[in-house]
Structure formats: structure tokens, C-alpha cells
Amino acid sequence: MNARRLLQDATGLNITEADAQRAMRERMAQLGMADSHAYLRALAGSELSALTELVVVPESWLFRDPGAFSAATDFVQRRLALHPARPLRILSLPCASGEEPYSMAMALDMAGVAPPSVRIDAIDLSQVSVRRAIAGHYTRNAFRGADLAFRERYFMEQGGGYQLCDAIRARVGVRQGNLFELDTAALAGSYDIVFCRNLLIYFDDLAAHAAAKILHTLLADDGLLFAGYAEVPALCRHGFAALRIRGAFALEKAAPDPKRLAPPLRRAQAVRSVVPAQAEPQEAFFRAARHAPAPAAAQLDDALAQAWRRADGGDFAGAAALCHTLLATDPSSADAYFILGIVSECQGQVAAAADYWRRCVYLRPGHYEALCHLALLARQSGDAQVAEAYQERAARIYARRQTQGGAE
Ligand SMILES: C[S@@+](CC[C@H](N)C(=O)[O-])C[C@H]1O[C@@H](n2cnc3c(N)ncnc32)[C@H](O)[C@@H]1O
Known part of the structure; x- marks a missing residue:
């Protein structure tokens, strides 16, 4: 057995x-050991945990991909409105x-969701990370978003960093644990x-695959799973179905309980078609888009916000009509095409959705969400190579966004 295999x-x-070799050298230096065979013979229990600390990637920050937290909060509020006496559990x-x-x-x-209504459990393999989580003390590196109003509200400057207030810390139960060693029988659903x-x-x-099976067991039948964008395809192959929730990569169990709470963008399955019977020919689109005049930004934002509101409220026809009106005056609006893709897909019009998203990324090659949706569609239709290509493009945009602080 070598260190890599054990880890x-x-x-x-x-x-x-x-x-694995680098971690082993580092750990042996910490222990003042020179004999790698002796080290490997002792590599079990607490020593294996110590070595593990050197290979985990504990990178995280507050409100990382904030859309997931808004979507989860919406879900909690809808659920509590339906079942006020039933507390929710989040992991x-x-x-x-x-x-x-x-x-x-x-x-x-x-x-405004009160603590007794929701219990949050937090688990990580790394002892070091768990100790930091319990302490709730963060450096500036944990605050990477553009909107830091939450820092004023919930943190105090302390010891060259920021200390999270007790009220928020008390809402989360943190413990060390390994996903693969959870008591899934006791925690099922x-x-x-x-x-x-x-x-x-x-x-x-x-x-x-093994992780997806465990997550499937832990999640209630009408629950929501949030993943990283690159993890969605693997989860879809193993019992989950992706949901189209704006700004978040959310999934549900693939064969859900029919009584489950539907998130906003999936509500209106039976709404009539919003996709124009005859989409404009591709060449005409590309010609028009290339020569489009610059849009009036404020007007454009306002129209897009209205379209999103309609789509979120399940009024797909209204959202699509607004997008088409907008495109008639500004054919270069990538976001309008993006919304058209979303509302088409919500109605099962997958080919139309793909066409709109392709137009979107033609107009704005760095449109991360459109690239992710295209990757998912390609994956679902079995075109792994195309999916991979879109996924790689999305990953590059994502990495760029992180270094540029969220800017596309
Ligand atoms: C990149 S962080 C992700 C943190 C957070 N979910 C996020 O997205 O910002 C990955 C974490 O996975 C933890 N980890 C790795 N293997 C694990 C396992 N088998 N069970 C539980 N946690 C694990 C590592 O210790 C590390 O803190």
C-alpha cells in the first residue's frame, strides 16, 4: 500500500x-522522520488524518456563489408557509x-427566518477546518463578493480579522466527519x-458515484441539493435531475414525490408555448447582431429585470414577449436570449432553448450561465465531447470571475 492509495x-x-509524495515529505519533515518505509507502516488512524490535512483543498469564502443561498432561502420560506410547524434541516x-x-x-x-425553524449541520473531513469553523474568525480573504453589507451586520473586527457574532454561530452545528463514513441508515431522508x-x-x-448515492440517501424526497456547476453532470448520471434555478446549481431526486414543492421556474409546466413558431434564420440573426447599435443600458436592464420577474413568477409567455420586444430594438442583447432559453427549457422546448443559448454565447462568449446550460443539455443528449467543450469554457470564465471578484 502506498500513501496515495491510503489517502x-x-x-x-x-x-x-x-x-501524495509531497504531503508525505512535508509530514515526515514535521515529525523529523527520514525512513519512508517506517512512516508508511505507521500510516493509519491519527497519522492518516494528519497527512490528509496536507492534501485537502479547504478553499471557500462567505457567500460563494450567492444565488444558491437566495434559492435555498426561498425554498425554506415556501416550505415554512406550507408547514409552519415542521422545522427544516440543512446540511x-x-x-x-x-x-x-x-x-x-x-x-x-x-x-427573518427564526432559528428554531431551521437547523443547520455542517461537516468537514478536515479537523483544522472544523476548528476554524467553530471559532468563526475570518481573514479578509473570506470576504470576496462585491456586496459586503453582511460583514457590517454580523462581524466585529478583531485580532486583524473579523469575528462572526454568536447569534449566527449558534445557528450552525459544526463537526468533523467523512462523507463516506456517515451513518446513512440513521440519517436517511x-x-x-x-x-x-x-x-x-x-x-x-x-x-x-458513491458520493452521489450517499447524498441521495441523506436528502428528503422533496429536498434540494446544491452542487458546484462542474458537479451537476456527475450527479445527473447518478439519480438526480438538474433544476433551472437562476444563479444556482440545484438538483432534485430524479424520481421526485409528485407533492414536492416546485421552485418558481418549474411551476408552469402547462403554459402555452412562448417560442416563436418560426425562429429567425441563423444567418440573419448573426448579421443583425453584428451590426446592432449600442443599447441604452438603464432601459435594457429594466426590461431584463421585468422579464426575469415574469419568468420567476411562471409567466413564461409574458417574459418571452418582453424579450422579443427588447430584441426588436436591440438585437445584441445576450441576456434577452438567455432568458428566452430558460423559459423555453422550462416548457420542455429543449432545441429552442439550445438555439437561444447559442445565440447568447455568440453575443457574449463569456456568458457563464449560458455555457453551463449548454453543457448540461449536451450531456443530457449524450454528446459528451460537446458537453466537455462547453464545460471547459465555463470553467475558464468561472476561474476568471473568481480572480476578478465576480465580474464577467
Ligand atoms: C473546496 S472545499 C469546499 C467548501 C464549500 N463547500 C465551498 O464550496 O466553498 C472542499 C472541502 O472538502 C473537504 N473534504 C474532502 N474530502 C471529504 C470527505 N470525504 N468528506 C467530507 N469532507 C471532505 C475538505 O476538507 C475541504 O474542506
Whole structure:
């Protein structure tokens, strides 16, 4: 048995031989050991945990991909409106140093959802991260978004960093744990919402499959799972179906309970078609788009916001009509095509959706959400190569956004 194999079996992480060797050298130096065979013989229990600390990627920040927290809050509020006496349970796994579960707790607090209505559990493999999560103390690196109003409200400057207030810390129960060692029999169906973001990307196919099965067991039949964008295809292959929720990568169990709460964009399955019977010919579109005059930004934003509101409210025809009106004056509006793609897809008009999203990325090649939707569609239609290409483009945009602080 070598270190890589031991680490991989214990964590599911797809670690390279070079990373395992580097971690082993670092750990042996910490211990003042020179004999790698002796080290390997002792590699179990707490020593394996110590080595694991050197290969995990605990990267996280507060309100990372904030759309997920708004979507989860909406879900909680809708559920509580229906069943006020039924508290909800949320799981954040992996929680890293608590950034994700505390963001959820702050989002709920801002929405006025009282603590007894929702319990949040947070679990991570790394002892070091869990200790940090319990402490709730963060450096400036944890605050990367453009809107930091939450920092004023819930944090105090302390010790060169920021200390999270006790009221939010008390809403989250943090503990160390390994996804693959959870007591799934005891926890089956316990969670109404599971955040499992940016974990499966570090697994190989086998571990991702095993992880998806566990997540499926933990999630209630009418629950919501939030994943990272690159993890959606793997989850779709293993018992989940992707939901089109704006700004979030959310999934449900593939064979859901028919009584489940539908998120806004899936409500109106039976609404009549909003896609024009005859979409304009592709060449005409590309010609017109290339020569389009610059839009009046404020007007455009307002029209787009109205279209989103209609789509979110299930008025797909109204949303599409607004988009077409907008495109008649400004044929270069990538966002209008994006919304048309969403409302088409919500009605099962997959080919039309794909066409609109392709137009969207033609007009704005860095349109991350459209690239992700195209990747998913390609994956669902079995075109793995095309899916891969869109996914890679989306990943590049995503990486750029992180370094540029959210700007596209
Ligand atoms: C990149 S962080 C993701 C944190 C957060 N979910 C986010 O998206 O910002 C990945 C975390 O996964 C944890 N991890 C790795 N393998 C795990 C396992 N088998 N069970 C639980 N946590 C694990 C690591 O310790 C690390 O903190």
C-alpha cells in the first residue's frame, strides 16, 4: 500500500502520486522522520488524518456563489408557509471553515427566518477546518463578493480579522466527519436541503458515484441539493435531475414525490408555448447582431429585470414577449436570449432553448450561465465531447470571475 492509495481510500479524493509524495515529505519533515518505509507502516488512524490535512483543498469564502443561498432561502420560506410547524434541516458538507453554513444562516436571518425553524449541520473531513469553523474568525480573504453589507451586520473586527457574532454561530452545528463514513441508515431522508459544493470535482468517477448515492440517501424526497456547476453532470448520471434555478446549481431526486414543492421556474409546466413558431434564420440573426447599435443600458436592464420577474413568477409567455420586444430594438442583447432559453427549457422546448443559448454565447462568449446550460443539455443528449467543450469554457470564465471578484 502506498500513501496515495491510503489517502484515496480514506477520503475519496483523486490525488496524484506527486501530491501524495509531497504531503508525505512535508509530514515526515514535521515529525523529523527520514525512513519512508517506517512512516508508511505507521500510516493509519491519527497519522492518516494528519497527512490528509496536507492534501485537502479547504478553499471557500462567505457567500460563494450567492444565488444558491437566495434559492435555498426561498425554498425554506415556501416550505415554512406550507408547514409552519415542521422545522427544516440543512446540511453543508463539506463545510470547510464554516463559510458556507454561516452564509446560509446569515441569509436566513436577513430573511427573518427564526432559528428554531431551521437547523443547520455542517461537516468537514478536515479537523483544522472544523476548528476554524467553530471559532468563526475570518481573514479578509473570506470576504470576496462585491456586496459586503453582511460583514457590517454580523462581524466585529478583531485580532486583524473579523469575528462572526454568536447569534449566527449558534445557528450552525459544526463537526468533523467523512462523507463516506456517515451513518446513512440513521440519517436517511433527514435533510431538506443539502449543500455539497466543490467536493465531487476532487473525486474520480467511482468515488463520485458513491458520493452521489450517499447524498441521495441523506436528502428528503422533496429536498434540494446544491452542487458546484462542474458537479451537476456527475450527479445527473447518478439519480438526480438538474433544476433551472437562476444563479444556482440545484438538483432534485430524479424520481421526485409528485407533492414536492416546485421552485418558481418549474411551476408552469402547462403554459402555452412562448417560442416563436418560426425562429429567425441563423444567418440573419448573426448579421443583425453584428451590426446592432449600442443599447441604452438603464432601459435594457429594466426590461431584463421585468422579464426575469415574469419568468420567476411562471409567466413564461409574458417574459418571452418582453424579450422579443427588447430584441426588436436591440438585437445584441445576450441576456434577452438567455432568458428566452430558460423559459423555453422550462416548457420542455429543449432545441429552442439550445438555439437561444447559442445565440447568447455568440453575443457574449463569456456568458457563464449560458455555457453551463449548454453543457448540461449536451450531456443530457449524450454528446459528451460537446458537453466537455462547453464545460471547459465555463470553467475558464468561472476561474476568471473568481480572480476578478465576480465580474464577467
Ligand atoms: C473546496 S472545499 C469546499 C467548501 C464549500 N463547500 C465551498 O464550496 O466553498 C472542499 C472541502 O472538502 C473537504 N473534504 C474532502 N474530502 C471529504 C470527505 N470525504 N468528506 C467530507 N469532507 C471532505 C475538505 O476538507 C475541504 O474542506
